[in-house]
Amino acid sequence: MSGESATRITPGNALRPEDIAEKVAAGTRISQDVAEYALRLGDDALILAQRLGWWISRAPEIEEDIALGNIALDLLGHARSFLTYAGSAWGKTEDDLAYWRSEPEFRSSFLVEQPNGDFAKTIARQLVFSLYQYELYSRLVNSADETLAAIAAKALKEVDYHRDHAIQWTLRLGDGTEESHRRMKSGLDSVWPYVDELFADDELIDRLAGVAVRPSELRAPFDALLAQVLDEATLQVPEVQPAMTGNRGSQHSEHLGYILAEMQVIAREHPGATW
Amino acid sequence: MATQTDARELHAVPSEEDQAGQAYFDRIIAEDSRIEPSDWMPEAYRKTLVRQISQHAHSEIIGMQPEANFITRAPSLKRKAILMAKVQDEAGHGLYLYSAAETLGTPREELFDQLLTGRAKYSSIFNYPALTWADMGAIGWLVDGAAIVNQVPLCRASYGPYGRAMVRICKEESFHQRQGFEILLELANGTPAQKQMAQDAINRFYAPALMMFGPNDDASPNSQQSMRWNIKRFSNDELRQRFVGMIQEQVKVLGLTLPDDKIRFNEETGQWEHGELDWNEFYEVLKGRGPCNAQRMERRREAHENGAWVREAASAYAAKQAQKAQVA
Numbered sequence: 001m002s003g004e005s006a007t008r009i010t011p012g013n014a015l016r017p018e019d020i021a022e023k024v025a026a027g028t029r030i031s032q033d034v035a036e037y038a039l040r041l042g043d044d045a046l047i048l049a050q051r052l053g054w055w056i057s058r059a060p061e062i063e064e065d066i067a068l069g070n071i072a073l074d075l076l077g078h079a080r081s082f083l084t085y086a087g088s089a090w091g092k093t094e095d096d097l098a099y100w101r102s103e104p105e106f107r108s109s110f111l112v113e114q115p116n117g118d119f120a121k122t123i124a125r126q127l128v129f130s131l132y133q134y135e136l137y138s139r140l141v142n143s144a145d146e147t148l149a150a151i152a153a154k155a156l157k158e159v160d161y162h163r164d165h166a167i168q169w170t171l172r173l174g175d176g177t178e179e180s181h182r183r184m185k186s187g188l189d190s191v192w193p194y195v196d197e198l199f200a201d202d203e204l205i206d207r208l209a210g211v212a213v214r215p216s217e218l219r220a221p222f223d224a225l226l227a228q229v230l231d232e233a234t235l236q237v238p239e240v241q242p243a244m245t246g247n248r249g250s251q252h253s254e255h256l257g258y259i260l261a262e263m264q265v266i267a268r269e270h271p272g273a274t275w
Numbered sequence: 276m277a278t279q280t281d282a283r284e285l286h287a288v289p290s291e292e293d294q295a296g297q298a299y300f301d302r303i304i305a306e307d308s309r310i311e312p313s314d315w316m317p318e319a320y321r322k323t324l325v326r327q328i329s330q331h332a333h334s335e336i337i338g339m340q341p342e343a344n345f346i347t348r349a350p351s352l353k354r355k356a357i358l359m360a361k362v363q364d365e366a367g368h369g370l371y372l373y374s375a376a377e378t379l380g381t382p383r384e385e386l387f388d389q390l391l392t393g394r395a396k397y398s399s400i401f402n403y404p405a406l407t408w409a410d411m412g413a414i415g416w417l418v419d420g421a422a423i424v425n426q427v428p429l430c431r432a433s434y435g436p437y438g439r440a441m442v443r444i445c446k447e448e449s450f451h452q453r454q455g456f457e458i459l460l461e462l463a464n465g466t467p468a469q470k471q472m473a474q475d476a477i478n479r480f481y482a483p484a485l486m487m488f489g490p491n492d493d494a495s496p497n498s499q500q501s502m503r504w505n506i507k508r509f510s511n512d513e514l515r516q517r518f519v520g521m522i523q524e525q526v527k528v529l530g531l532t533l534p535d536d537k538i539r540f541n542e543e544t545g546q547w548e549h550g551e552l553d554w555n556e557f558y559e560v561l562k563g564r565g566p567c568n569a570q571r572m573e574r575r576r577e578a579h580e581n582g583a584w585v586r587e588a589a590s591a592y593a594a595k596q597a598q599k600a601q602v603a
Contacts (some may be wrong), residue, residue, distance in 0.1 A: 060583075069366070
């Protein structure tokens, strides 16, 4: 690996979506497989950002409007970087991919598509996703693909905070009042069917050995930390069966159609327009 | 009646401490220096500040709604990120301001209660709907623009915590105004439909933005006292005219127009003049009959009530932790 790559992260030189766009404009082209992998990472971040953005102006405290907004903004930043990079395989921009793909072309997991529910369900989804994403990014920083590694290096510090936020709230809701305990338990039960999908390997992952992180390798550290947090929060790991999901293919939860309808409506009313 | 009691209290023979306090306060105001939270201050000064600062805080919080409305629909990811950051800033402004008001002895819970029970007001502009993406531009350019003109002089307000909060808020507001202008500029140079959308947004927000400066000077009785206390520095009309002068120049860059053919610079007075505003509409909206008054309050109440169990959980958890720490 070359130490001079423009995508290496050094202090004060974080990789922004604009930097990746510049590299793409300068001729960076990636394989279909890497692009497909980047889409999975980018779509999860984008759809979750879209979900969390709803909370801004609706949170239980102003401090939470800011915190959830911050997390959404971080995730949107990750999404923009991954989508810009993925788009280089097909000559497409982040916006082409975000606004002009339809449901079957998205690669998001069922988990991030789940509705916000109450604050407890949102925190349950955040807990699962941020723990998973932390394990994922902390290995992706060693990817043979330097751009993916650089995006992960920047994102990792942010996800560390998202994880802390979710853990702190899980403790408070789990070990707060009877009502908050009940709601937190129910939130965890409600997202639990969609956890397994995050950790499933497939042929794409096999083909991208050294570039992609094997999702199955993340399960043990995820389970260990989750059990520890839930125990401290006086909660248990849900005994809820996994649901059949789309396995990162063309099939999605019923929710995605509505998410995209809202997200894409203005852009699609004005084909060819810039904003 | 509460007002009578207040009046009697104010007219009661002042204690020695109050006399010394008043003398100190008068000197600080005369020197144009700052009053700090622990300083003596007249009750009426304190009340005026709590009313003004909390009204401003409520405006930031309610003002999040029309823009938050477009976070999920922003037409590009970059715009979505900027809008999210902006609305988040507004929540931050609300927090600084509630904190500034708290230094005057009124807790946030009580200020929320005043808002939710309709005893406190917020800026009427937020009772108008945000209907198109161009409204994100018009709100940034005109609404935040008017807010800046209003707020820059407040950075020198005699009450320290308020003035200092305003310094930071004004910096962020100027970023907000630029992003609004940039949205409109992009639309104005875009497709015919985009340009039409931008003009329509300006047409709808122009008059309500001008009304943000408050009633005409002859109809604004509280202004005089606020100016004597160095809270307010310029009259409503002075600020409004200054704003009209600014935007009539800026709109030319957009290649769009302001919906007012009476704008002209009066050489004799050295002031900008504009068409008569519909003050009847202003008072109607103020009384709660604007297009979105009910909707904004309902959303705020919903967020507050739906969050009650979360806040209770956080307090219960903190109490348990404190107890554990004591035992240990």
